[in-house]
Amino acid sequence: MNDDFEALSRAAAHARAYRERIAEAEQTPIADYAAMLAAFAGPLPETGGDASAIIDELVERATPGIRASTGPRFFGWVIGNSHPAGVAADWLASAWGQNAGNLIAAPAAAAVEQVAADWLLELLRLPRESSIGFVTGATVANFVCLAAARSEVLRRAGWDVESDGMFGAPPVEVVIGADAHATVYSALKYLGLGAKRVRQVATDDCGRMLAGEFERVLGDCTGPVIAIAQAGQINTGACDPFAELVPIAREKGAWLHVDGAFGLWAQAAPARAHLTVGIEGCDSWATDGHKWLQTPYDCGFAIVRDAEAHRRAMAISASYLPPAEGAERDPSAYVPELSRRARGFATWAMIRRLGREGVAELVERHCQIARHMAERLAEAPGIALVCQVDLNQFMVRFGASDDATLDTVRQVQDDAIAFVGAAQWRGAWVMRVSVTSAATTFEAADEAVDAVLDAWKRLRPG
Secondary structure (H helix, E strand, C coil): CHHHHHHHHHHHHHHHHHHHHHHHCCCCCCCCCCHHHHHHCCCCCCCCCCCCHHHHHHHHHHHCCCCCCCCCECCCCCCCCCCHHHHHHHHHHHCCCCCCCCCCCCHHHHHHHHHHHHHHHHCCCCCCCCCCEEECCHHHHHHHHHHHHHHHHHCCCCCCCHHCCCCCCCCEEEEEECCCHHHHHHHHHHHCCCCCCEEEEEEECCCCHHHHHHHHHHHHHCCCCCEEEEEEECCCCCECCCHHHHHHHHHHHEEEEEECCCCHHHHHHCCCCCHHHHHCCCCCEEECCCCCCCCCCEEEEEEECCCCHHHHHHHCCCCCCCCCCCCCCHHHHHHHCCCCCHHHHHHHHHHHHHHHHHHHHHHHHHHHHHHHHHHHHCCCCEEEEEECHHHHHHHECCCCCCHHHHHHHHHHHHHHHCCCCEECCCEEEEEEEEECCCCCCCCHHHHHHHHHHHHEEEEEEE
């Protein structure tokens, strides 16, 4: 048993050494999947081994294939830094072995979720009566919020979907922007609402829903309606015009949900809050903690104004499960899992670590860094900025060519000084840059831009 406890110390030492090394690394090359599969492959062990030695072996085998997503020059996806304070709290959650399913099994985990939920509502400036489910990420948060939406719009139509299912239910119409994220369609699929049955609303050049088109499409709907808006388009960072959309949805009696995986955090930054004006008037919001709050994976928040609809869609009951009493918050009433990790500890720790001012500073700094990077790249011959930079996302194209753009992305990845990714936008390939890590500074951003410019210079014809 003492050897097993020593494994905890070994893991902590390895983790700290990795984080210190990756913060200073000039390059971050990575082995591919095939190499990693070969490194780990082997016969099923017949006997157990020493815990500390196993941890050392795991680190040795895995390290070549660990993507430097916690490093300062990672811009490939909207991925936070997994801040050390949040990681430390998450380690404790694992060490404590708490299943955050109910108040009796995990009183501290349940209590910290309640406090963290209250803080999140205040931080994001959302209605205080809202309920929050602590889930894996925005994908499941969208699923939970849309389950609550489905429950409520069908209840208004006289149908109990929790008891009677979808067979014979009044058809629910779903209205969604043309540039919505793929995970929202996944949630619709999971809920039996269908990914292909949606009514799409036309968007502007940066992916924002057009309010006039939203009103027209909503006007053609009959029966129960769920509308889905977006705070932070995944390629452009653009936010829908909520101040215009909310009254249109209310007039129609539609439930208005927001996929705000990262863009909802504009609410926490006074200098960016104008991008999400009116968002508090919506009915539900999905967002991630492992993006701008910098919690470790996995951590997301399903936020629903109508807490009763939220509980109706998600609550789990069984004779062996102790019910919450009075005003007590039952943690399992707002999520689809009964057994789950205690995500509230890391959330609480990160809000305590950053505070309101720290979150605002982080969001604003990243937005300024994104604009700075975009402007530097756009000044170079042959590089074009695709959309204006409002938040922390931007796209550029190289040589007005898909091939040149993809070749540049591959070259930057091969050089391993910075990591960027490619995406398609309006049928054309772009380099997409996401600024979301707490480790990213203006200096690191300039190093990344230099790497991109150098790659483009080597590839540029002539």
